[in-house]
Each structure stands twice: as structure tokens, then as C-alpha cells.
Amino acid sequence: MALALDVRLPSPVVELHDERLGEVRVLLKRDDLVHPVVSGNKWRKLKYVLDDSEIAGATTLLTFGGAYSNHVRALAAAGLSLGLRTIGVIRGQERPFNDVLAGAVADGMHLHYVDRTTYRRRRDAALHDELRAAYGDFHLVPEGGTSVLALRGCAEIVAEIERPFDMIVCPVGTGGTLAGLATGLAGGQSAIGISTLKGAVSLDSDVDRLISADVGTSLRNWRIDSRFHHGGFARRSRELDAFLDDFDVRHDLRPDPVYVGKMLFGLFAMISAGEVPPGAVVVALVTGPVAESGSRSSRHSPDLIV
Ligand SMILES: *Cc1c(COP(=O)(O)O)cnc(C)c1O
Numbered sequence: 435m436a437l438a439l440d441v442r443l444p445s446p447v448v449e450l451h452d453e454r455l456g457e458v459r460v461l462l463k464r465d466d467l468v469h470p471v472v473s474g475n476k477w478r479k480l481k482y483v484l485d486d487s488e489i490a491g492a493t494t495l496l497t498f499g500g501a502y503s504n505h506v507r508a509l510a511a512a513g514l515s516l517g518l519r520t521i522g523v524i525r526g527q528e529r530p531f532n533d534v535l536a537g538a539v540a541d542g543m544h545l546h547y548v549d550r551t552t553y554r555r556r557r558d559a560a561l562h563d564e565l566r567a568a569y570g571d572f573h574l575v576p577e578g579g580t581s582v583l584a585l586r587g588c589a590e591i592v593a594e595i596e597r598p599f600d601m602i603v604c605p606v607g608t609g610g611t612l613a614g615l616a617t618g619l620a621g622g623q624s625a626i627g628i629s630t631l632k633g634a635v636s637l638d639s640d641v642d643r644l645i646s647a648d649v650g651t652s653l654r655n656w657r658i659d660s661r662f663h664h665g666g667f668a669r670r671s672r673e674l675d676a677f678l679d680d681f682d683v684r685h686d687l688r689p690d691p692v693y694v695g696k697m698l699f700g701l702f703a704m705i706s707a708g709e710v711p712p713g714a715v716v717v718a719l720v721t722g723p724v725a726e727s728g729s730r731s732s733r734h735s736p737d738l739i740v
Contacts, residue, residue, distance in 0.1 A: 439469055439511065441477060442467055442468055443468065444594035445463060445465045445467050445474065445591075446463075447462070447595055447596075447717070448464060449461050449462075450462050450685065452685070455702075456705065457712030458710050458711075458714050459716065460701070460716050461595075461599065461717045462717075462718050462720050463591065463594075463595060463717050463719045465591065465720055465721055465722075466721070466722055466723050471507065471508070472507070473504045473722035474720065475604075475722065476504050476505050476722075477508065477587075478587040478588050478614070479580065479584035479587055479610055480579050480587070481586075481590075482584065482586045483583045483584055483587075484512055484575075485583070488573075492572070492573035494520070494570065494571065494573065495509060495512075495513050495516075495519070495520050495573050495575055496520070496521040496522075496569070497522060497523070497574070497579075498523045498553070498556040498576070499524060499525070500524070501524055501526050501532060501534070501535060502532060502534050503522075503534065504534070504722060505577070505578050505579050506522045506524065506534065506538055507537050508579070509522070509543070509575060510537065510539075511537075514541040519542070519544070520538075520541075520542065520544070521543065521544045521545075521546055521565075521569055521572065522538055522543050522544070522545050522546065523548055524545050524546065525548060525549075526547065526550075527547060528545075544569075546568075546569075556577060562574060577608065578610060579610065580608040580609070580610030581644075582644060582648050585610065585613050585614035585648045586648075587614065588613070588618070590618070591614070591615060591618065591719065592618030592619055597715070598715065599623065599715040599716065600622070600624070600714045600715050600716065601624050601625070601626060601714060601717070602619070602717040602718075603625070603626045603627075603628065603697060603701050603717070604625070604718075604719040604721060605630050605696060605697040605719075605721055606627035606628060606629045606631075606637065607630055607693065608640065609641040609658070610644060611627075611721060612625055613641045613644040613645050613648070613656075615719070616645055617648055617649050617653070619655050623655065624655045624657075625655060625656040625657075626656070626657055626658075626659055627656065628658075628700040629660045630663055630667055630668075630692060630693055631663055631667045632660075632663045632665065632666035633666075637658055637660075641658065659700060659704075662703065667692070668692050670691045673699075674695060674696065675691070677695070677699045678699075681695075681698065687724050688724060688725040689720070690724065693721055694721060694723075694724060697718065697721075701716065
């Protein structure tokens with residue numbers, strides 16, 4: 435693997451002690467600790483997407499993302515480590531310029547801003563041709579780093595967990611991480627994805643398509659729960675904020691409200707509703723940045739984590 439980033443693997447697995455869990459045991463898989471800049475699941479996804487054989491001959495990587503995209507930030511860092519030029523096609527305006535984009539630029543990424551209509555054409559070959567006319571040839575990395583190759587890196591998360599477990603829970607954006615986890619599970623284990631988006635009707639079929647493309651068949655060991663989006667992507671509710679404040683007080687950890695916070699909120703809600711059988715061991719995948727209380731750096735500021 436050519437991605438010469440300084441990563442910490444395997445990521446730690448730690449039990450969460452919280453009386454609200456009753457007879458359910460929850461283990462946190464701390465993928466947020468894999469790398470300080472390339473947030474956990476983005477590194478997992480890029481590992482094989484940027485494998486030597488995949489990018490052979492490429493001099494430039496191009497990808498798509500929103501202005502707060504952890505994936506865009508991760509690709510810039512990966513490109514720097516691989517010695518490749520990177521271009522980020524960003525939905526929206528140049529202002530406000532935020533720390534995610536500033537970090538990407540510091541790692542040498544060129545940002546190309548497009549309006550929403552153009553961004554919707556991100557899978558369209560005609561748009562790719564226009565971009566090739568402007569920038570020369572590039573290796574295209576899809577939005578969120580999600581492709582069949584991303585699944586393999588996420589399946590490795592499961593392989594790293596030595597303690598027996600029944601269920602693994604993760605936040606869902608594009609569904610690539612969930613799909614990868616599902617392909618890595620043993621018989622009797624299941625994966626639940628907590629959707630961070632509202633009304634994303636194609637998510638189930640997206641995940642099914644990725645899994646089928648990878649393992650050649652559909653799997654029935656996963657599902658997506660869409661009850662915990664709190665108004666939609668990057669939206670938050672008072673209830674979610676209260677949960678996160680309380681979680682911080684109890685555990686000295688402040689999960690981001692966009693992904694990990696919604697996942698933990700959903701998991702706790704399912705447990706208190708009796709939807710998780712007593713005695714079950716559940717792994718909660720911490721896919722990205724969590725601030726340790728008292729050491730909240732700007733990198734961890736919640737508005738940066740989308
Ligand atoms: C991108 C991201 C996700 C969503 O992953 P998908 O594979 O797109 O579903 C979840 N958590 C964090 C921290 C992320 O940055």
C-alpha cells in the first residue's frame with residue numbers, strides 16, 4: 435500500500451460504562467484515533483481506493499465534496515503523502531473558507547468551486563471531460579471515497595476486533611462504511627447504520643449495490659435506521675445537543691454532532707426502547723473526530739466535521 439500516512443492500527447476497542455445501557459455491553463471502536471487529520475473511516479476507505487495498482491501512472495487525483503467534507507480533507511493529505519497533485523471539486527462558494535478547506539489547501543490541493551446544479555452532475559462523464567480539458571488527465575476518486583474498493587478497507591475494521599460481538603453500529607453518509615462492515619461480519623453478527631440524512635431513499639439500494647458488486651450477492655446482515663437524523667444532514671436538535679452535553683459529562687468525550695453523535699444517540703435510544711436484546715455485545719464504530727474534554731482543539735470543533 436502506497437499510502438505512507440502515519441496511522442495507528444489496530445485502533446483501540448474500549449468498553450463504555452454507562453448505567454443507562456442496562457444489560458447491553460457497548461464497546462467503542464476508536465477509529466477516530468487512527469490518524470490526526472485523516473479521520474478514521476476516510477483512511478479506511480482510501481486505503482484500497484488509492485492502492486498502487488489503482489493509481490498506477492496517475493499524477494493527479496480529483497474528487498468531489500461539500501465545503502466541510504472530511505473526505506476532501508483526507509484526500510488532500512493522502513495526495514501529499516503519495517506525491518500526487520490533488521484537485522477538489524467543491525459544492526458551493528469560496529466563502530466562507532473554513533479549516534477543512536484551509537487544511538486541504540495547505541496540503542497542496544487545488545479547489546475548484548461549482549454551483550449545485552453542476553455538482554449534481556458529479557457522476558456524469560461529460561462533466562469529467564470538461565474537468566479534464568481544464569486540468570489534464572486525473573484519476574477520479576468518487577464522492578466520500580465510496581466505491582467497491584472502499585469496502586475492503588472497512589471490512590478490515592471488523593477483522594481487527596478481537597472481542598466477540600453481536601452487532602456493530604456506525605453512522606451512515608453514503609453508506610460505504612456500512613457496506614464494508616457488512617461484508618466483514620461472521621455468521622450471526624449484524625450491522626446497523628444510523629442515517630445522518632433525511633429522506634435519503636436510495637441509501638438501502640446504494641448499500642445493496644455496493645455489497646453485491648463486492649461479494650457477488652446481497653447480504654441480509656445489515657439495515658439502516660433512519661429515525662435519528664435530527665432534521666437532516668448536519669442539522670441538530672436540542673435533544674441531540676442535550677445528549678451530547680450529558681455524554682461529555684459522563685464520559686469526557688464529545689462526539690461530533692454530524693456523524694458519531696447521531697449514531698450514539700440512536701444506539702442509546704434503541705437500547706432504552708428495549709430494541710437491543712439484554713446480554714448483547716454491541717460495537718459502536720467511532721468513525722471520526724471526538725474531542726477529549728478540556729483539550730478541544732479547533733480541529734475538533736463540531737462545525738468542521740461533515
Ligand atoms: C464520511 C463520514 C461518515 C460517513 O461514511 P459513509 O461511508 O459515507 O457512510 C461517517 N463518519 C464520519 C466521521 C465521516 O467523516
